[in-house]
Amino acid sequence: MPAASGKRFKPSKYVPVSAAAIFLVGATTLFFAFTCPGLSLNVSPVIPIYNAVVFLFVLANFSMATFMDPGIFPRAEEDEDKEDDFRAPLYKTVEIKGIQVRMKWCATCRFYRPPRCSHCSVCDNCVEEFDHHCPWVNNCIGRRNYRYFFLFLLSLTTHIMGVFGFGLLYVLYQVEELSGVRMAVTMVVMCVAGLFFIPVAGLTGFHVVLVARGRTTNEQVTGKFRGGVNPFTNGCCKNVSRVLCSSPAPRYLGRLRAEQTVLVRPPFLRPGVSDGQITVKIMDNGIQTELKRTKSKGSLEVTESQSADAEPPPPPKPDLSRYTGLRTHLTLATTEDSSLLGKDSPPTPTMYKYRPGYSSSSSSAALPHSTSAKLSRVNSLKEPNSIGEGGQKPSYRSEPSLEPESFRSPTFSKSFHFDPLSSGSRSSSLKSAQGTGFELGHLQSIRSEGTTSTSYKSLVNQTRNGSLSYDSLLTPSDSPDFESVQAGPEPEAPVGYTSPFLSARIAQQRETDLHGRFGGTAPPREPSPVRYDNLSRHIVASIQEREKLLQQPPATGREEDAGPVAAGVQSPPRSSSSLDDAKRSPLGKNPLPRPALPRFGKPEPPGALRARSLGSPEQPRAPHLGKSVSYSSQKAAPQAGVPEAEEVALQPLLPPKDEVQMRGAHSKSNGQPKNLGPVPAGAGPVPLSSPTRGGVKKVSGVGGTTYEISV
Amino acid sequence: MATEVHSLQELRRSASLATKVFVQRDYSDGTTCQFQTKFPPELESRIERQLFEETVKTLNGFYAEAEKIGGSSYLEGCLACATAYFIFLCMETHYEKVLKKISKYIQDQNEKIYAPRGLLLTDPLERGMRVVSSGQQDAGG
Numbered sequence A: 001m002p003a004a005s006g007k008r009f010k011p012s013k014y015v016p017v018s019a020a021a022i023f024l025v026g027a028t029t030l031f032f033a034f035t036c037p038g039l040s041l042n043v044s045p046v047i048p049i050y051n052a053v054v055f056l057f058v059l060a061n062f063s064m065a066t067f068m069d070p071g072i073f074p075r076a077e078e079d080e081d082k083e084d085d086f087r088a089p090l091y092k093t094v095e096i097k098g099i100q101v102r103m104k105w106c107a108t109c110r111f112y113r114p115p116r117c118s119h120c121s122v123c124d125n126c127v128e129e130f131d132h133h134c135p136w137v138n139n140c141i142g143r144r145n146y147r148y149f150f151l152f153l154l155s156l157t158t159h160i161m162g163v164f165g166f167g168l169l170y171v172l173y174q175v176e177e178l179s180g181v182r183m184a185v186t187m188v189v190m191c192v193a194g195l196f197f198i199p200v201a202g203l204t205g206f207h208v209v210l211v212a213r214g215r216t217t218n219e220q221v222t223g224k225f226r227g228g229v230n231p232f233t234n235g236c237c238k239n240v241s242r243v244l245c246s247s248p249a250p251r252y253l254g255r256l257r258a259e260q261t262v263l264v265r266p267p268f269l270r271p272g273v274s275d276g277q278i279t280v281k282i283m284d285n286g287i288q289t290e291l292k293r294t295k296s297k298g299s300l301e302v303t304e305s306q307s308a309d310a311e312p313p314p315p316p317k318p319d320l321s322r323y324t325g326l327r328t329h330l331t332l333a334t335t336e337d338s339s340l341l342g343k344d345s346p347p348t349p350t351m352y353k354y355r356p357g358y359s360s361s362s363s364s365a366a367l368p369h370s371t372s373a374k375l376s377r378v379n380s381l382k383e384p385n386s387i388g389e390g391g392q393k394p395s396y397r398s399e400p401s402l403e404p405e406s407f408r409s410p411t412f413s414k415s416f417h418f419d420p421l422s423s424g425s426r427s428s429s430l431k432s433a434q435g436t437g438f439e440l441g442h443l444q445s446i447r448s449e450g451t452t453s454t455s456y457k458s459l460v461n462q463t464r465n466g467s468l469s470y471d472s473l474l475t476p477s478d479s480p481d482f483e484s485v486q487a488g489p490e491p492e493a494p495v496g497y498t499s500p501f502l503s504a505r506i507a508q509q510r511e512t513d514l515h516g517r518f519g520g521t522a523p524p525r526e527p528s529p530v531r532y533d534n535l536s537r538h539i540v541a542s543i544q545e546r547e548k549l550l551q552q553p554p555a556t557g558r559e560e561d562a563g564p565v566a567a568g569v570q571s572p573p574r575s576s577s578s579l580d581d582a583k584r585s586p587l588g589k590n591p592l593p594r595p596a597l598p599r600f601g602k603p604e605p606p607g608a609l610r611a612r613s614l615g616s617p618e619q620p621r622a623p624h625l626g627k628s629v630s631y632s633s634q635k636a637a638p639q640a641g642v643p644e645a646e647e648v649a650l651q652p653l654l655p656p657k658d659e660v661q662m663r664g665a666h667s668k669s670n671g672q673p674k675n676l677g678p679v680p681a682g683a684g685p686v687p688l689s690s691p692t693r694g695g696v697k698k699v700s701g702v703g704g705t706t707y708e709i710s711v
Numbered sequence B: 001m002a003t004e005v006h007s008l009q010e011l012r013r014s015a016s017l018a019t020k021v022f023v024q025r026d027y028s029d030g031t032t033c034q035f036q037t038k039f040p041p042e043l044e045s046r047i048e049r050q051l052f053e054e055t056v057k058t059l060n061g062f063y064a065e066a067e068k069i070g071g072s073s074y075l076e077g078c079l080a081c082a083t084a085y086f087i088f089l090c091m092e093t094h095y096e097k098v099l100k101k102i103s104k105y106i107q108d109q110n111e112k113i114y115a116p117r118g119l120l121l122t123d124p125l126e127r128g129m130r131v132v133s134s135g136q137q138d139a140g141g
Helices: A011-042 A047-065 A148-175 A182-213 A217-222 A236-245 A325-341 A355-364 A369-374 A377-382 A402-407 A410-414 A428-435 A452-465 A478-487 A495-518 A533-553 A576-582 A608-611 A622-626 A636-640 A656-669 B001-013 B049-066 B069-080 B095-115
Strands: A093-097 A099-106 A118-120 A123-129 A131-133 A137-143 A277-284 A287-294 A300-306 A562-565 A598-599 A696-700 A706-710 B019-024 B119-121 B131-136
Touching: A011 A047, A011 A148, A011 A182, A011 B001, A099 A137, A118 A622, A123 B095, A131 A217, A148 A182, A182 A217, A236 B069, A533 A562, B049 B095, B069 B095
Parallel strands: A562 A598
Antiparallel strands: A093 A099, A118 A123, A131 A137, A277 A287, A287 A300, A598 A696, A696 A706, B019 B131, B119 B131
């Protein structure tokens, strides 16, 4: 046997096709020669014509199925696979109509096999939409020739039935003597036809079902879609029409390569890069997020684009090196958020519309809402600088300072189960941050997160610390700041989201205020005339309340009316307490004398949030410094059944579970101001009359978290 | 030196370029032929995003037109069946016609937009429609 270049001549593989051809042509020829003349004479001349047409059809399809390129992919050139070669994972996943489909690396052809493509070992080629390798035609059946193969089967079945039927007719009608040659031949032809009819009809029926289902033989046999959903089907009718009526696909092999007539010569144009535009891309979980920032405006828009041909989603690891400070934080937050939360909460991305313009002031304020929440009075006292820190160091972890605890009253025993998750991010970083315990006290600065994880962690820290000091918020001097702050970042920020920055800033201011305040000069506060978004209003409210608390003698009943609870943050309102709150005081209904205090509710429905009322009235919160603020959550419900919000500065306490859930809610809702609904500017104290229970107040902090302050 | 010159000559002859950027197929809609419109980061400094995306979108439109199942493709199929597929010897299929249009479009784009920027798009058909490659040629050689 002569050895072909690279391939040996194997006669064995031609046996089936030869046999098929011989049987087909031979039997039909005999039929035409021996049976048809008699039939045409005695029955009808149409019979041979009909049979001839069918036979021609069979032959044509048989030839096309045999000789047509099934859709062989040419081998990939070297330049295409040089990146993939050694480091390439074996599989690449793409999402097709919502279903994950794996593409396997073909070592022979050196590319990732497109969906439905398979490598035929007989032909040693990757074939597009590979159906099977048919030995009877000695060819692969793929995208280009499946139609012909299918029609071949149909026509062959028809032909066999015709031959058998007319042969039977011939025999039955006995036009000639039974023992004649013609009769014998007809009988033989009938036998052959009858013999082949069973497998051919079976195969035909099988393929009819496949076509109707939009599957290939390969998929059916390997059970890929067994019990599952086939992403390649468009419905029975469309599948059939696609097989039969679509335009024949082109072949890939054997094409003349077009000569490159275009000359590529320098000098080359380059796209203009505006000074103010910086495009940052983050790859995260197969989702590409692009952030474009303009220096001037500093508005950060997040665009997400998902790459369909994504590799197995890598763990989120944005390239931090590109970003600095706020930007990094933002992008990370966005990325992570988008990757983690995007699907769950459409509004999520809006959360991260931070304004870099803020960055100077808000580098510290870079942290999202929860950050500000963290400012604790104590912390602020202790670490006045912490707020301003822009670095991201998870120092919070290292600082479960004991001081604050001592400083605080036993309320701290309430624990800060601050749920890092409530910071609004469900990232794992939050979880890790959670572990650090809630020691609060430090105002861990709103650090600009350099890394997603760190950012979130720091977020968490902040929340964890629960040191949300609303002192600054409460001080009137803050109002203008609020205004300015508000105005600054706000223009486009989604309601919930600017607040974190705002809060942070407020926190900073609060710091300064704090000192002043503790000096005993607490200027009477008016409800902030400025309308902020919900969160900011909360902040304002909380600040104001705090202010009042400080001014007033302690120990009066604390019915605070929480201002509109900035509960937006937490999406899933799970806390019964919040619900209770809601019941207690529908938002906006209770005309509480107090200005709206910022209430950070746990995840609860907007109404509920509103309903929370900050527990104690504006009593001077000094004695409450030591109070622990716990996020109102279901767990906290018993203690904090009453939303007492006010002591913003107190460290938030939250039972861990609640925190977790809250966090989840936070992350989902992204600080949603949406949930909050319209909050009366500054003044809408949350009409929640939350009876103080065991001296526990709920304070709504920045970011919609609710802190329970135990008095 | 000689080797350098030689390789440069080869470069010019074969029009192989310094680096290649590949735009992969977008399989999000099944096996319909479309390419990803996301902008490859490597081209960021070479060409405006808009232009590139527009090119890819136009290509996708062409392919959608080629694969469209409508009256014309049905008639073509019937005709082919009726003539025992001999018609394919004489006539171009609808798909092939669109492919020619695509090839012309790509050449046009190369001349007008990409070559001045040192890029060269290749017809995905050459690679089995798996990828659109755009070769970059650095100005520095």
